[in-house]
Amino acid sequence: MKIDITRRWNMCAVTGAAMALVAGMASTVPSAYAGGTIKVDDDKFISVGMGTRLSFNAVEDGSASGAQYSNSFGVNNARIYINGGIHKYVKFAFNTECFNCAVGGGNVAGTNTFGSNANIGLLDAIGQFEFNELVNFWIGRTLVPTERGELNGPFYHAVFDGFRTPFNQADFSGNFGAGGAGLYGRDNGAVFFGKIHPGGTHLQYVASVFTGLQSSATAGPNQRNSLKYAGRLTWNLLNDESNPGYYTSGTYYGTAGDILALAVGGEYQNAGSGSLANKSIFGSVVTDLLFEKVLPNNNGVFTVNAEFKRYWAQDVAAFGNADCFCMFSGTSWTGYALYLFPQEVGIGRFQPYGRYTGLNSQFAGARNEFELGMNYVIAGHNARISTYWRTGNIGGTSTFNGQNLNYAPGSTGQHVDSFHVALQMQY
Numbered sequence: 001m002k003i004d005i006t007r008r009w010n011m012c013a014v015t016g017a018a019m020a021l022v023a024g025m026a027s028t029v030p031s032a033y034a035g036g037t038i039k040v041d042d043d044k045f046i047s048v049g050m051g052t053r054l055s056f057n058a059v060e061d062g063s064a065s066g067a068q069y070s071n072s073f074g075v076n077n078a079r080i081y082i083n084g085g086i087h088k089y090v091k092f093a094f095n096t097e098c099f100n101c102a103v104g105g106g107n108v109a110g111t112n113t114f115g116s117n118a119n120i121g122l123l124d125a126i127g128q129f130e131f132n133e134l135v136n137f138w139i140g141r142t143l144v145p146t147e148r149g150e151l152n153g154p155f156y157h158a159v160f161d162g163f164r165t166p167f168n169q170a171d172f173s174g175n176f177g178a179g180g181a182g183l184y185g186r187d188n189g190a191v192f193f194g195k196i197h198p199g200g201t202h203l204q205y206v207a208s209v210f211t212g213l214q215s216s217a218t219a220g221p222n223q224r225n226s227l228k229y230a231g232r233l234t235w236n237l238l239n240d241e242s243n244p245g246y247y248t249s250g251t252y253y254g255t256a257g258d259i260l261a262l263a264v265g266g267e268y269q270n271a272g273s274g275s276l277a278n279k280s281i282f283g284s285v286v287t288d289l290l291f292e293k294v295l296p297n298n299n300g301v302f303t304v305n306a307e308f309k310r311y312w313a314q315d316v317a318a319f320g321n322a323d324c325f326c327m328f329s330g331t332s333w334t335g336y337a338l339y340l341f342p343q344e345v346g347i348g349r350f351q352p353y354g355r356y357t358g359l360n361s362q363f364a365g366a367r368n369e370f371e372l373g374m375n376y377v378i379a380g381h382n383a384r385i386s387t388y389w390r391t392g393n394i395g396g397t398s399t400f401n402g403q404n405l406n407y408a409p410g411s412t413g414q415h416v417d418s419f420h421v422a423l424q425m426q427y
Contacts, residue, residue, distance in 0.1 A: 036427065046084035051155055053077040055422035061414075075101040076422070077154055079123065089131050093142075097123040097184060123184060128245070134194045138245060141186050144170050145193070145206040145232045146265040147286040149307060150185050151248040158250035158305055158338055159373060160386040160422040164357045164394065165309055166328035166407070169213055169228070169272060169282060173325075179220060181213035181272070181325070187228070193246040202236040206246045212269040213282070219323035221271040221279035221314075228272060228282075232265030252292060253340055253380050254301035259292040274314035275321035282327060283312040300342045306335040316363055319408055328407045332359035340377065348378035348385075357394065364411045369394045382426045391417045 037047040053076040062070030078098040085091045100119050126140040143151060149162055150171075163171070170182030181187065189210030196203050212228025215221060232246070239257040243249060252259065265286045272282030288307040295302060313327035336355035343349065355371040369392025376385040393413035 043085055043088045046082070049081035049083075049427050051077060051079040051081065051424070051426040053154060053160070053422065053424040055160070055420055057418065057420050059418040060416050062416075062418075077101070078120075080120075089129055091128040091130060093124050093126040093128065094122075095124040096120050099183070124186065130245075132194075134196065136193050136245070138191045138193075139189075141188050142191060143185050143247070144168065144182070144187050144189075144210055144228075144230050144267060145191060145208055145246055146230055146267050146284065147232075147307060147309070148248045148250065148261075148263060148288045148290065148305070151232075151246065152250045153185075153247070155424060155426060156247070156249040156381050158303060159336060159353060159355065159371075159375070160384075160388065160420070160424065162250065164355075164369060164371075165307065165332040165334050166311060166330075166359060168267065168284060169269070169327070170210075172327060173213070176211075176214075178214050178216040179323075179325070181228075182210070187211055189228075191246065202240040204232075204234045204236075204246070206232040206265075213272045213325055215271075215276070219276055220325060221274040221276060222269070223276070223279075224271065226270040226272070228267060228269035230265070230267035232263060234261055234263040236261045248290075249381070250290070250305055251301075251303045251338065253377060254292070254294045255380070256292070257294055259290055261290040263288050273325050273327045274318040275324040277321055278315050278318035278324070280314040280318065281312060285310045298342050301340040303338045303340070304335070306333075308333045316409055319363070326408070328359075329362040330360050330407075333357070336371070338375070348376045348383075351375040351377055357392070359394065361407045363409045364407050365413075367394045367413045368392050381424070384424050386420070386422045386424075388420050388422075389417070390420070391415070 036049050037045055039045040054074070055076055056073050057070065059070045061067060075098065078101055080096045082094040083092070098119065099121050122141065124141055126138050126142045129137040143153070145151060146168060149157070149165070150168065152162060154162065168185070170187045171185050173181035173183060175183060176188065187210040189208055191206060191208040193204065193206040208230045210228045210230065212226070213220070213222050214225070215223060237260045239259055241248065241256060241259065241261060266284045268281065268283045270281055271279045274280035286307065286309045289305070291304040293302045309332045311327065311329050313329035314324065318324045319326055334355065334357040336353055338351050338353035340351040341349050352374050356368065358366065358368040360366045369390060371388055371390045373386060373388025378384060393415045
């Protein structure tokens, strides 16, 4: 694993030039934004939107030879959003995703199957009964409510790649049905949520029940079709957060004023991990924090995100079984700080940040990762360019971090440096 210093400086120059080019486009890029809503009356409407995230990635030893940096442009997400209202208290959400775009589904060697790396499929299908601030009910395919990182989704993190800690069941899984436990953090179930305001603060509760991991009659641990339960409590001590439903954001770029949000969440499923021969519960407890301070006299915005997870999963013996739904078991933590400059440069503002992520697996050694980056914030979460350098031995170069391999008994994480330039846009 040879470290190429020249390569590093070239990548820094390229990423810096890219951001400078965009910053200089103020005279050529329009600033007007159009709406996408068809409104019948105050209760009946339908809106259509889109979201896409694109990136260039250079990963140490990631080339076909295994000895040079990889160079690849990729589509991380490509989504269509459809939302609407049917009645004063009844709404719906229907969203799609390009499921194979980010994970390199690609063509099977020798088959040249057209379009196999760009399958568009169902992401969310939610019936939303929203009565008042105290009591609301969603049912369908939706996000499992545990941690802020999950509920931010990829578009509302404070950084481009927010998912660096181990995944929950519905992230780790690749499908629904026998052998699966959901997809992209979603599962089929029901969610209750609401908010109260004790002593001038703001306390949100979320409670839910989902299908969770399913197994067949001959493989997998969940032979009794046990359900999964998940929940979250968020206490905002300063200003309240305003988001759709029970979703969250990793930053508000100062638009919500001062924020101090403390939260605890988790999920549990009996026989939710392991194999037919070695069944185990799956359980997690997560605590997270968001602190955002708008500095006086227009001196910018300071933001901190932090998270700690504890996971309980299968016994080590389950790794030897072919039908094992083998999850991470152990602890992980991440924290990052960002500063948003108040001055506009071109069409946006610069936001440097630093991040540290660590984990300690029950089955493998401890690992960590450092990240330094710069966001160029054009229109909040709707238009942002990011460039960042990452170094560490968490391992894996894809969205899913190679968890099944990296956390298996005896696995060791290769130390990898990588450079990234990324763009996200929503409408």
